[in-house]
Amino acid sequence: MKQGSVVWLTGISGAGKTTIAEAIHAQAKPYLPELVLIDGDVIRDLFGAGLGFHEAARHEQIGRIQRLARMLAEQGLVVLVAALYAHPDLLAWNRANLPGYVEVYVNTPLPLVQSRDVKGLYAKAAAGAMPNVVGLDIPWHAPAAPDLVIDGNAGETPQQSAARVIAVVPRLQAAMMGGGR
Numbered sequence: 001m002k003q004g005s006v007v008w009l010t011g012i013s014g015a016g017k018t019t020i021a022e023a024i025h026a027q028a029k030p031y032l033p034e035l036v037l038i039d040g041d042v043i044r045d046l047f048g049a050g051l052g053f054h055e056a057a058r059h060e061q062i063g064r065i066q067r068l069a070r071m072l073a074e075q076g077l078v079v080l081v082a083a084l085y086a087h088p089d090l091l092a093w094n095r096a097n098l099p100g101y102v103e104v105y106v107n108t109p110l111p112l113v114q115s116r117d118v119k120g121l122y123a124k125a126a127a128g129a130m131p132n133v134v135g136l137d138i139p140w141h142a143p144a145a146p147d148l149v150i151d152g153n154a155g156e157t158p159q160q161s162a163a164r165v166i167a168v169v170p171r172l173q174a175a176m177m178g179g180g181r
Contacts, residue, residue: 002076002171003073003075003076003078003099003100003110004034004072004075004079004099004100004136004171005073005078005099005100005101005102005164005169005170005171006069006070006073006079006081006098006099006100006101006102007024007078007079007080007081007092007102007104007169007172008069008083008091008094008098008101008102009021009080009081009082009083009104009165010024010085010086010091010103010104010105010106010125010143010146011083011084011086011091011106011107011108011152012084012108012110012113012134012135012140013057013084013107013113013119013121013122013134013135014021014108014113014114014116014117014119014121014122015106015107015108015134016106016108016150016152016161017083017106018039018041018058018082019082019158019166020079020082020104020158020161020162021037021039022158022163023080023158023159023162023164023170024080024162024165025037025080025142025164026162027070027159027163027165027166027176028172028175028176031037031175031176032078032171032172033079033180034077034174035077035080035139035172035175036072036077036078036079036080036087037077037082038065038068038069038072038079038080038081038082039078039081039082039083039086040061040062040065040081040082040083040084040085043061043064043065043068044061047064052132053131053132053133054132055132055138056083057086058084058132058134059087059090059165060136061085062083062085062087062090063129064118065081065083065092066090066093066094066097066098068092069081069098070097070098070099070181071090072122072172073099073100074099075109076170078100078128078169080100080170082167084106084134085134085142086140086142086143088141088144091103091144095135096170097101097175100169100170100171101131101149102147103143103145103146103148103163104111104144104146104147104148104149104150104165105143105146105148105150106150106152107134107142107151107152107153108151108152108153109152109153110135112152112153113152119172122136137145139174147168148165148168150164150165162175177181
């Protein structure tokens with residue numbers, strides 16, 4: 001069995017993490033059946049609504065995702081993770097503990113994500129109806145040394161960004177070139 005790997009996409013809410021991860025999944029899954037996608041919002045829903053959004057809860061949420069990603073990668077799967085909170089200690093843990101780890105920073109400026117506001121998160125925060133928003137009242141820690149930076153302001157399509165990620169992940173690249181299995 002081939003060793004698994006974890007591709008960790010991070011960025012502020014609305015940066016495009018999930019959209020890019022879904023594009024990677026759509027492009028690569030037909031060639032790599034052992035590819036799985038973990039989205040932070042889906043994991044939060046899966047474990048129930050008991051976990052809040054304050055900083056300690058976000059730390060716990062990422063811990064859940066980290067442990068799940070490691071378990072799956074240790075079974076030979078290629079794991080795509082789209083997760084918001086990126087505290088330096090958590091990213092350092094990823095590098096030390098996740099096999100085949102590749103860190104992708106989706107760097108989209110706050111004003112741009114606020115203008116898109118797909119989930120209505122930033123409007124609620126501006127109205128005082130939603131506290132604990134990363135990048136506003138919880139500090140955003142941009143990754144110090146990601147393996148790849150996607151400029152969310154560059155105008156790339158999700159498919160173009162996905163192709164860039166695939167190009168830097170050996171298992172994904174091999175699968176797309178016919179050697180994935």
